[in-house]
Amino acid sequence: MLTIEEKFPLSRERNLVYKNCLTEIGNTPLHEFTEIPIAGNNRIFGKLEYQNPTGSHHIRIYPTLFRILESKKLIYPGITPIVETSIGNAGAAMVYCANRLGFNKPSPKIIVPADASKARIKQIAELGGDLIFSPAGRYSEGYVEVLTRMLDEDKKNKGNFGEDPTRLVAISKVIPEAKMAYEIFVKETVNQLRNIKLNNIDYFFGAVGSGTSLSGIGKYVKQAWPKSKVVAIEPQEAPVARYLRDNGKPLTAKTIPHKVHGVGTYGIPKGKLNIDFNVIDQYETFSNDDWVKTLSIVKEQEGLPIGPSTAAVMSVALKHASKFKDKSILICCYDNDWKAV
Known part of the structure; x- marks a missing residue:
């Protein structure tokens, strides 16, 4: 399979410019949540994407x-x-x-x-x-x-x-090619897990916005660990992706009924989103109380300055952990808390 550089070639000079830019991005830590009680002897790992320049995974x-x-x-x-x-x-x-x-x-x-x-x-x-x-x-x-x-x-x-x-x-x-950028996210995760003698991820829990990160990370998680499951997380008030899958048209609203920026993309048809529904195995939702409480717990017990979207995903992962045993869960810690101010 061709690399991004091979598929989209540039001059030697421009390649160097892109290479220098990329050296500033990625290689974010993988944090295991050990201070928060997790049911079923399960383990939850968060890729600290807020440590990227500009403070989010989007970069x-x-x-x-x-x-x-x-x-x-x-x-x-x-x-x-x-x-x-x-x-x-x-x-x-x-x-x-x-x-x-x-x-x-x-x-x-x-x-x-x-x-x-x-x-x-x-x-x-x-x-x-x-x-x-x-x-x-x-x-x-x-x-x-x-x-x-x-x-x-x-x-x-x-x-x-x-x-x-x-x-x-x-x-x-x-655009579909945007998802290619998350291959390195998963490669980094694979190497970080090997360093702690862990060779498997059973679940990836991800928030649904435009669909790029959920579908991109989900795709490469399944390539790395073929038996893994991808769980799409949405607000209870705005199950946009599930509605779009079931009805073929977007969910609309005059005002946004939730407070988690970056999820629940109202009014956008399939053709203008980047959701690969074939990657998603199941859909789960969170309430406003769920993410608010989890945000506080993660800050107090793990010392991580996560934002609302990460807290929302973590709240669902913690609830879901009561349904199975001895599994490894991956989440993306999307951004910092200060971005919600």
């Missing part, structure tokens, strides 16, 4: 996305304007990578909901992102509408992608 995918588009001659450093939609974490990660890969002039545009976390908005601005606000309360549905309008308007003036190097291009985390 793993953007060097891959930039490489793909540059290799296809759809973007050019210092020439092509770029844009991404985000609740905050992906936007900060995209701007960070754009700065290091030479795509920061003109400034990357990031579309975020007007009611997104102030801490996340501030981080994007400090990195040099050009913020564009979508309507408050509309979440993913709102920022996708803004992006669509921007791209359509630019197309009227500059034609199709590839025809004009100054055409606005979306650096989109929902």
Whole structure:
């Protein structure tokens, strides 16, 4: 199987730029939760992705996305304007990578909901992102509408992608190739588990947002451990992925009924998400009380500054652990607590 570098070749000089960027990303610690009581003699491991630059797992995918588009001659450093939609974490990660890969002039545009976390908005601005606000309360549905309008308007003036190097291009985390970036996440995990004489993961519990991390990590977890199961985690108030699977159309709402940013992507059809339903073995939900209580427990007993989405996944993993014995569970610790401020 071809590597990303082989599949999407660049010049020697540009390869070096990408290599230097990638040296700053990944190799995050694998933490075993040992202070929190876990039923059934089971073990839970969390990959501390919040220790990446910009403080989230999203940064793993953007060097891959930039490489793909540059290799296809759809973007050019210092020439092509770029844009991404985000609740905050992906936007900060995209701007960070754009700065290091030479795509920061003109400034990357990031579309975020007007009611997104102030801490996340501030981080994007400090990195040099050009913020564009979508309507408050509309979440993913709102920022996708803004992006669509921007791209359509630019197309009227500059034609199709590839025809004009100054055409606005979306650096989109929902293209299928984005999932390739999580192969190294799983390879790192395999090596870290071997160092403690453990050779198996039985379950991967992951939150469902755009689907990229859940499907990407899930895919490579199953390649590494073929008998493993992937469990998709969603809010009780917003079982978006399960609804989309069962009904073929997105779940919609006038306002977002939960408080965990990054999950429950309302109003987005299958074609604009990156969920591989074949990777998912089962669906579980969490309540608002679940993640709030678990956030406090993890901080107090494990000393980890996890954010709400990680607490939500951990709450489900802890409950699920009562259903079996002697299993190993993997979760992704997506971001820091300060990002929810």
